[in-house]
Structures are given as C-alpha cells and as structure tokens.
Amino acid sequence: MFITNIDYVPSLKIIEHYGLVSGSTVRAKHIGKDFLASLKNLVGGEIKGYTELLEEARDEAIDRMILQAEDFGANAIVNVRFSTASVAQGAAEIYVYGTALKVS
Amino acid sequence: MNEYNSLLINLSVFIGLLLIGYFVGGIVEKRHFKSILEREEKLLYFPVINLAPRRLVEIGEDLQIENCFFVSGLVVIGEDYFKRILGFLANFFGGRLLSHESLLDRARREAILRLKEKAISQGADMVVNLQLQYLSINKETDSQNANNSVEIMAYGTALKVK
Structure with a gap:
C-alpha cells in the first residue's frame, strides 16, 4: 500500500480511482497517565504518556483508512490529510482521509 | 490568627511551586534546546x-x-507551572508571551526532528510536502488550572531516490 500526502504516486501511473477513504478514532486520556502528566505539568517537558497515546491513535486511524481502501481493491492512498476535533474534555478525535487509487 | 496561618501556608505553597517551575522548568528547557541543536546539526544533510x-x-x-512512503513525527510538550501563571497573567495585560514562543518552537523542532529520524531509519533520502498538524487531547478550556500542552504532529512523504 502506497500512502503519500502529495497528489500522486511518483513514477507510477494511475489506473483507477475510488474516491475518498477515511479512518478515525476517538481516544480519551488514561487516568494513570493523566496523574503522571499533572506532575509533569509542574516542571514542563515532554509528556511521554500522551505522545504514545496519540501515536497509537494516529496508527489506528491510518489502519482503518487502509482497511477501507483495501475493500475497494485500491493499492495506494494519495493526498492524505489529518484533522482533529476535541469532542469532550480530555478526549480527542484523530481523523485521517485521502483518495484511494489503483496504480501500477 | 488561624485564617492568617492557612493563608500563609497557601501562599508559600504557591511561591514554592512557582520557584520549582521556574528553576527546574528552566533546566529542562535548556537541556531540551541543547539536544535539539545537536541533533539538528547532525541531521542537517x-x-x-x-x-x-x-x-x-x-x-x-x-x-x-524509486520508492515513497508516509512518515510522521509526534510530540507532546507540557508547560511548567511558571509558564502557566505567566500565561494566566497575559490574559490581563496582553502583549508578547516569550515563554510560550519558546515552548512552541521546541515542540515544532522536536516533531520535525522525529520525522527526520524516522525517515532516515526507514532508508529515505528526503521528505517532501511536510505538513504540521496541531492536536488537542490535553485541553481543558473552562478552568483556570488548565494544563496546557503543545501537541504537534509533523507528517510528509519520504522518498527514496535512485
């Protein structure tokens, strides 16, 4: 699966396009991680717990997008963008979308 | 007399936190900037x-x-207690908030460095179409005690050149 955020796949030809595919996930903060984060908020610096949490969320959103593209029979997703929304206090949505293509 | 005592304790706790935030937070920030500068120089190529x-x-x-793939780098950096109080005061006086400019600068440069490191570890020669996305999982909008943090994701397309 080729994933790019430019609007084509370099050196490959587009055969067919299947329209928009997307994946999203809503993640909430973990109370244990939140406790450590509140200590971290005293002295500043990187909050590793949140970095990991957001990395997991990003990977899951991308995985869901790939599953949807595979359902269409696509082998590439181009022009991938991210969007986020904060739905509730301490929870956030990561939404990723792009155009599914068949290339060769 | 009792009230006066509890006020004094509250005040000393506040000043203690402020001092910890200022000194320890300052050390943490200085160390982070040092590591950022070192790695930026190393990855300049x-x-x-x-x-x-x-x-x-x-x-x-x-x-x-020859090949292309998706890479991204993500970082969450929290502010220290001193910066938080400064940010709170800035609501009254406005103006330039130097303390938070450095916070954002750190987070952005760290995110881009992580993107570079990931791209290099996967064998890329360059990254094109870099984009930055700000996230918000640690935002509490309606409280004075909001723990603010800067959450940045840098992403782009890594290319392997023949």
Missing part, C-alpha cells in the same frame, strides 16, 4: 521540504524516485 517533488523537477532538479 537530510532535506525536508514542503513542496511536491513535481515542483523540484520543474525547477530543474534531476530526481529519479
């Missing part, structure tokens, strides 16, 4: 641009692309 490769070909660059 690796090009990261926010143009599509088509543009590079248009301006006459000879680019034979």
Whole structure:
C-alpha cells in the first residue's frame, strides 16, 4: 500500500480511482497517565504518556483508512490529510482521509 | 490568627511551586534546546521540504524516485507551572508571551526532528510536502488550572531516490 500526502504516486501511473477513504478514532486520556502528566505539568517537558497515546491513535486511524481502501481493491492512498476535533474534555478525535487509487 | 496561618501556608505553597517551575522548568528547557541543536546539526544533510517533488523537477532538479512512503513525527510538550501563571497573567495585560514562543518552537523542532529520524531509519533520502498538524487531547478550556500542552504532529512523504 502506497500512502503519500502529495497528489500522486511518483513514477507510477494511475489506473483507477475510488474516491475518498477515511479512518478515525476517538481516544480519551488514561487516568494513570493523566496523574503522571499533572506532575509533569509542574516542571514542563515532554509528556511521554500522551505522545504514545496519540501515536497509537494516529496508527489506528491510518489502519482503518487502509482497511477501507483495501475493500475497494485500491493499492495506494494519495493526498492524505489529518484533522482533529476535541469532542469532550480530555478526549480527542484523530481523523485521517485521502483518495484511494489503483496504480501500477 | 488561624485564617492568617492557612493563608500563609497557601501562599508559600504557591511561591514554592512557582520557584520549582521556574528553576527546574528552566533546566529542562535548556537541556531540551541543547539536544535539539545537536541533533539538528547532525541531521542537517537530510532535506525536508514542503513542496511536491513535481515542483523540484520543474525547477530543474534531476530526481529519479524509486520508492515513497508516509512518515510522521509526534510530540507532546507540557508547560511548567511558571509558564502557566505567566500565561494566566497575559490574559490581563496582553502583549508578547516569550515563554510560550519558546515552548512552541521546541515542540515544532522536536516533531520535525522525529520525522527526520524516522525517515532516515526507514532508508529515505528526503521528505517532501511536510505538513504540521496541531492536536488537542490535553485541553481543558473552562478552568483556570488548565494544563496546557503543545501537541504537534509533523507528517510528509519520504522518498527514496535512485
């Protein structure tokens, strides 16, 4: 699966396009991680717990997008963008979308 | 007398937290900037641009692309207690908030460095079409005690050149 955020796949030809595919996930903060984060908020610096949490969320959103593209029979997703929304206090949505293509 | 005592305790706790935030937070920030500068110098050879490769070909660059894949770098950096109080005071006086400018600068540069490191570890030669996305999982909008943090994701397309 080729994933790019430019609007084509370099050196490959587009055969067919299947329209928009997307994946999203809503993640909430973990109370244990939140406790450590509140200590971290005293002295500043990187909050590793949140970095990991957001990395997991990003990977899951991308995985869901790939599953949807595979359902269409696509082998590439181009022009991938991210969007986020904060739905509730301490929870956030990561939404990723792009155009599914068949290339060769 | 009792009330006076509890007020004094509250005040000393506040000043204690402020001092810890200022000194320890300052050390943490200085250390982080040092590591950022070192790694930036080491990774200076690796090009990261926010143009599509088509543009590079248009301006006459000879680019034979072998492979492409998606890379991203993510970081969450929290502010210290001193910065939080400064940010709170800035609501009254306005003006430039130097303390938070450095916070954002740190987070952005760290995110881009992580993107570079990831791209290099996967064997890329350059990253094109870099984009930055700000996230918000640690935002509490309606409280004075909001723990603010800067959450930045840098992403782009890594290219392997023939």
